[in-house]
Amino acid sequence: MTAEHDRLARVVAPTGGAPDEGWRLWGPYLAGRQWGTVREDYSADGDAWDNFDFDQAQHRAYRWGEDGIGGICDRYGFLNLAVALWNGNDDRLKERYFGLSNGQGNHGEDAKEYWWHLDATPTHSYAELLYRYPQQAFPYADLRAENDRRGYGDEEYELADTGILADDRFFDVLVTHAKASPTDIVIEISATNHGPDPARLDLVPQIWFRNTWSWGDPRKPSITGTGSATDGLTLSHGFLGDYRLTWQADTEPEVLRCDNETNTVAAFGSDLHQATYPKDAVERAIVYGDRSGLAPDDIPVTKAALRWSFPEIQPGATVTVRVRLTAQEPAPGRHAANIEDYVTPRRVAEVRKAEADEFYDAVIGAEATAEDRATARRAFAGLLWCKQLFRYDVRRWLDGDPGQPTPPPQRLQRQPLGRNTDWTHLYLADIISMPDEWEYPWFASWDLAFHCVALAHIDPGFAKDQLTLICREWAMHPNGQLPAYEWNFSDVNPPVHAWAAWQVYQLDGARDREFLTHIAAKLLLNFGWWVNRKDTDDSYLFEGGFLGMDNIGLFDRSDPLPDGHHLEQSDATSWMAFFCLGMLAISWELARTDRGWDGIASKFLEHFLLISEAMTSAGNAAVELWNESDGFYYDAVVFPDGTSRQIPVRTMVGLLPLVAVAVQPDWVEDTLPDFTERLGWLARHRPQLTDAVLHVHDQTTLALLDQDRLQKLLTRLLDEQEFLSPHGIRAVSTVYRTPVTMEVEGVSRTLAYTPAESDSGLFGGNSNWRGPVWFPVNVLITDALRSHALRDLDDVGFPTGSGSVRDLAAVADAIDDRLISLFRIGPDGRRPSDPRHVPTGPLWQAHPTFSEYFHGDEGRGLGASHQTGWTAVVAHLICQQAQRTTQQKEIGK
Template identity: 55%
Template sequence: MSERERLETSGSAQSPWRLWGPYLAARQWGTVREDYSPHGDAWGYFPFEQARSRAYRWGEDGIAGICDRHGFLNFAVALWNGHDEILKERYFGLSNTEGNHGEDAKEYWWVTDGTPTHSWMRMVYRYPQAAYPYAELREMAARAGRDAREPELADTGILDDDRFFDVRVTYAKAAPDDVCIEIAATNHGPDTAPLHLVPQLWFRNTWSWGRDARRPALIASTADGWSRVLAEHALLGRYTLQFDGAPTLLVTDNETDEANLFDRPVNPSRYTKAGIGDHIVSKISDACQVVADGKASQPGTKAAGWYHFPAVAPGETVRVKLRLVAGSGHGAAFGRSFTGAMMDREQEADDFYDEVAGHIAEPERTVVRRAYAGLLWTKQHYRFRVRDWLDGDPAHPPAPAERLRGRNAHWKHVDVADVLSMPDEWEYPWFAAWDLAFHMVPFAVVDPAFAKDQILLLCREWLMHPDGQLPAYEWAFGDVNPPVHAWAALQVYKAEEAATGRGDRVFLARVFHKLLLNFSWWVNRKDPEGNYLFEGGFLGMDNIGPVNRSEPLPGGWRLEQSDATSWMATYALHLMQMALELARDDEAYEDVATKFVEHFLSIAQASTHFGSADRPIWDDEDGFCYDLLSRHRPDGGVEAQPVRVRSMVGLIPLLAVAPLPAWVFTELPHFAERLNYLLRHAPAFGQFLTWHTDGERSALLSLLDVRKLQRVLKRMFDEDEFLAPHGIRSLSAAHRDGVDVHIDGWPHRIQYEPGESRTPMFGGNSNWRGPIWFPTNALLVQALHVLDAFHGKDLQLELPTGSGTRVTAGDAARELQHRLAALFLPGPDGRRPADGHRIEASDSARWREHVTFSEYFDGDTGEGLGASHQTGWTALVAVLIAGWPGTSGK
């Protein structure tokens, strides 16, 4: 069976081939879900030091791990180099208050391959041969100021002379419930070094909280010459993990070591979560059960096979094979069926990506495949029942009363237990509404069924708020992300239509009906004046402004946002497009389409014609769009002033563009009639439509007319402002020296910062004040393609501004795509711009063979910054290289 055939028979999330995958988180400690503190100190309540000894409540984590889609049974790789102070069971990183730029993983790992059904997966973890420098990394970060680059593991010198093991973990499914596993560790250092490989199997603790007393069981045995762990679970049934060779089997319980952590008189179990590590590293013989001589263990809930390689020579590779299979296992687990599964799945992965990216050459092809591999790996099991989390568990002391008035207190309906696409498996091991929407564009190419499922999932009643708001992200569900869900739904719909010849209109209708509620929430909550100018708060673009846009302003001032208003204009257009598509089968949708075209026109008129106090968001003097500060005067009037900061908020109006193809006017006469009525009775609306007069009647709706459009694009393509060597900056480089905005007599300053943030606003781990972000760049690329499809050669732009070179909007889009893709491609010096001056850019082929997908990129140099495994939205590079699904943007 090919991977494409597996996908065709796996449309449902409950399909057998989707049962097992890389759904195990890379970090569960320090998350909101594990935080039961009074005032929301997630990092302090459950720190890294406690993770090895304390049972998690809502999930699990591990290195290179997998689990079932329900998150019950987990497998991951643990290691020990003979020097570490603890068993290496999870990645280490700094908490939000320890790093000079916020939370940051201090490890090196790369996902190198994978298929959508997870029939084939491979990743590499780089494990130092000396004791891991936990304390040194903390000290280095504490000394580093905000003007310094975030110190990384390589800066300690521990990896000099390649003194590390590359641990390659490969998964191949012989069947949906039969997973072949190989762990191959290569000594790249100059000296012989010891290595302990300790693959682990364990159950998530579901029995210690007073809500479900049923306890699963793991029983290890070496009977009949087999080394195996039998797993029994009420829902999953029976699974067996078989070990090749004769490792020492160790069994403990996934229970908190309350005696040592919390000075309790007794532990709930004789053996605790850290038992296996204590036995191997600390030589505590009775810390866990040791199974040998053909005996079976007593039931436990965490088990491991301990392989000890006392002397791995330089260049030598040691291998461990395992097999996780439903039932009781079999004697030929590591014979021809194992080897055949590995070979077949790898070939099928090659065939699959030949279909996806066979039309492009190296090295672009490798970038696309690696981007998809990382994107697929960041699918994580996410379980969170907010009501139980707020109330606390019956078997534990009552939760502090402050929690009932704190974080997410108004989201008690959230009750989710599913596999979700997350931005990054360590820095961001939780979903975020608009991030997930961007992930679905590349997903639409390789796994449209999953993409549709994810978009619908956020609209389901157990996630969407009863008032229609979509949950923003785990730290504050009630924050506001840009309304891009309709856009994402359209991309998925069009991608599938382009691939199969027919879009899924049932999917489109299901999403559309839910988004009607969400659109109404925006109108009712974020347009308090009823003037079609919207407020939205930070809108996912954290510190892009001179003030915290989520906080009230002094002196009665309000912020009417160019981006919030433009996002809503764009949202109206996307809902209009969805309604028009649905109206081709059901004329009732024509009426809804007219509602959204009228709403768009009203927003457009408000933003570019009058605005508050007759002050538009559009500034004709500057040829740009700005946020507006406004407040009511004592005499009942309104005063307003623009926030003259040129940033991404002034480029978002470019996104509000949508075609009205010829079929709209021939197939949907009621919509055409209503549009004509609006234009006759409100002639000012006509400035937002451009008509094709030759051939069939068609039109383009746009927030900016051609004159305004060209003026904004002139700024966007100015290399002294927004156009960088590798994309569009979020803040104009014209603000390198800073700019002050005065509010109620007080100055508020913002300055272009091309790389890491110099402000602690929003934790300081993200910077919108100048760097390049893939989500907004990708949206701008697509908007340019839409403009090109309508205007063609009639719309000419200067690129770069001042160069005298005139191009079409399509040419400009392709140039942006090229600049963004070039971040991951070797330049004239053989180095990738995204690698910057980090160790990844060294002359060593072992470092340069791996592509790192970062959260954002330096606006001047292109160096990757922020989260270093961000194949969530940064995986958009795959479609920017291989072609935007469902469009001509190739």
């Protein structure tokens, strides 16, 4: 067992509620962006981006969280420490990442900075982040104006396009966190001048308390002390206890003090409630020489900065400072620093780095190539850096805080002005895995499911905790719906939670039945919500609208159709069949030791068979989703008279029936009498239902697709002129390079294969499912193909029409390898996944980028550029690939 594995075995999961949270108490939980979130929006029109924008963030105290660069905070977000910088040219202190809001970007919201998550361990005993800071004035206005000028048909205008990074005129700022003990943390900040000339830089680590006192908390914390190297600063908090901040550098810093309070004059043009020492006083002192807002040394404050000024850093030179945060008299039940661990800051980092190397050597396995191992480790690092504190009490947010202005009445309306008015029970103050620390600094339930599958390789306890958290009574709606995401908890995400729970259970050694029981019990409620809300006519065909795949259809499927019409969705129905089989697998497993789950397994068997019958009917139903002549599944519009019309466009929604497959374990027949008897009864008395139950070579498989339909869908799936790209499965067939136009409900609609950024603002944001490769559905498809491989199938053409054939297990391996290959450096020295705006050269190629989705033809990274959320499942693929190689070698022996 490695040192990190030993720590993991002793920690308490952050949502467990135990008084001693050990190594998890501190972590990189500080958001990359808090401004522009729904939580901080108190507007009447619900426009979170404009209500609290980037420019206000430097002046205005947040209500629900904080943000910063390379930051760390306690798991409750009371005390925060992050890096600020100034190059002598910027018009502001660089305290947070800059990006465009949804309305400013020509393809939606977009971060306009470069940073990479280099390393991290799951207990946060060690972490590294690299931020690339320009030496000239940051081009805020230029980035806004040029992207505002550009339209959907134009490429994004990025920081590298401005020319500010030419000749490597930037500092690489490396931020390292290393814990000597759970409450003894070293933060090392190193800056390297890569430019050709000497350049100025101020390194300004800042520490501050989140402002809770302005919103009714009677406990006001304090920062006191002389600010000398010997004594440091004392940080006192009624809950955390007392901490001491000390530092180490070749020179003494200037200590600047103020309060984490709003500068109302700068933020609102009003001196009403103006703070004496507002939060932007540090910036005003450094950038403008205005020290009027700084507090005297003898005044307790709530924010402090340590300013090291380096007037000339020579080309190639590196400067380093270290600060150390140590608990002195911790609150009851919390760790004090271990005296034996109180070693030099540099030694702490060296030891923890070596332990991180040892940990990942064990996790990833020796069979992965060095390049793939590096990719997996970076993906895991991104997942861990994107664990964020998510604090949101919807009822308090809607009603307003004591002593604060009453929120406008419009926020109590439903979407789009009001948000989440049906979710007043939701109260979260937890560490949650976020899709992206800047573009998506809030959880999304179906994203989270994929995060957890990757996280299970390094921290199965946290992965299980996350899946359980979303199902807890303070998150899940009383009606059984899982919260979708902050902008609209009521949106409908695909039901992938059961699949993820089963994957995590298996990756954790298939031994934690308590976890499996808890998650299954809550998912029974969620299943009921789906059946009661999304099968309006009890046809076993489902609606769902958005389902995560915005932009994939001819129209917005979340918008209601005209009176009397509704849409039956191929993907919604497939997702529900998939949900059934996930619950069936869990029920089988639990029934081995608890006979009560035997009957529940029978229930999910029968519901799956009813869905299968509805989807596989051949001319015997009013609504047909299968098109025999095309060999494909489509959505269908149902008219008031009960007749229907298919919407014949080939997209991912028609491929998703592939994922609804499960292989029955060989012990089920003897161990589960109720299930076995029910299946036998159905075979005798309802044989039309059991067409989806396939018996091949003593192996029972349940699948939506019979042999003929499976072969036809595979022909489409594996055709490089349709869905199969060099780097995975596309979301839309390339036959629509020539757009298709058809009339839907009297309106002419057009669909075109769009391999890169969205060319439509119909759905908002920067998402685009009209062609690119998306990791989550690719992972589900290859996982399903391995189950289909156990059926009695002929080998299939791979690619279709190539003359080369493979069995389905080999096909799944080949698609996984295409996905992994996105991150392998090609003959031109670049990775296919490198975004267009990432420059060439060794300083750039050292760092893979984990994008939200990938160009359908080239593999180029698109969308959010730090999406080590679901794209981090590439680490899962790499680990699984290495494990299969090891198993094959063992068999060979």
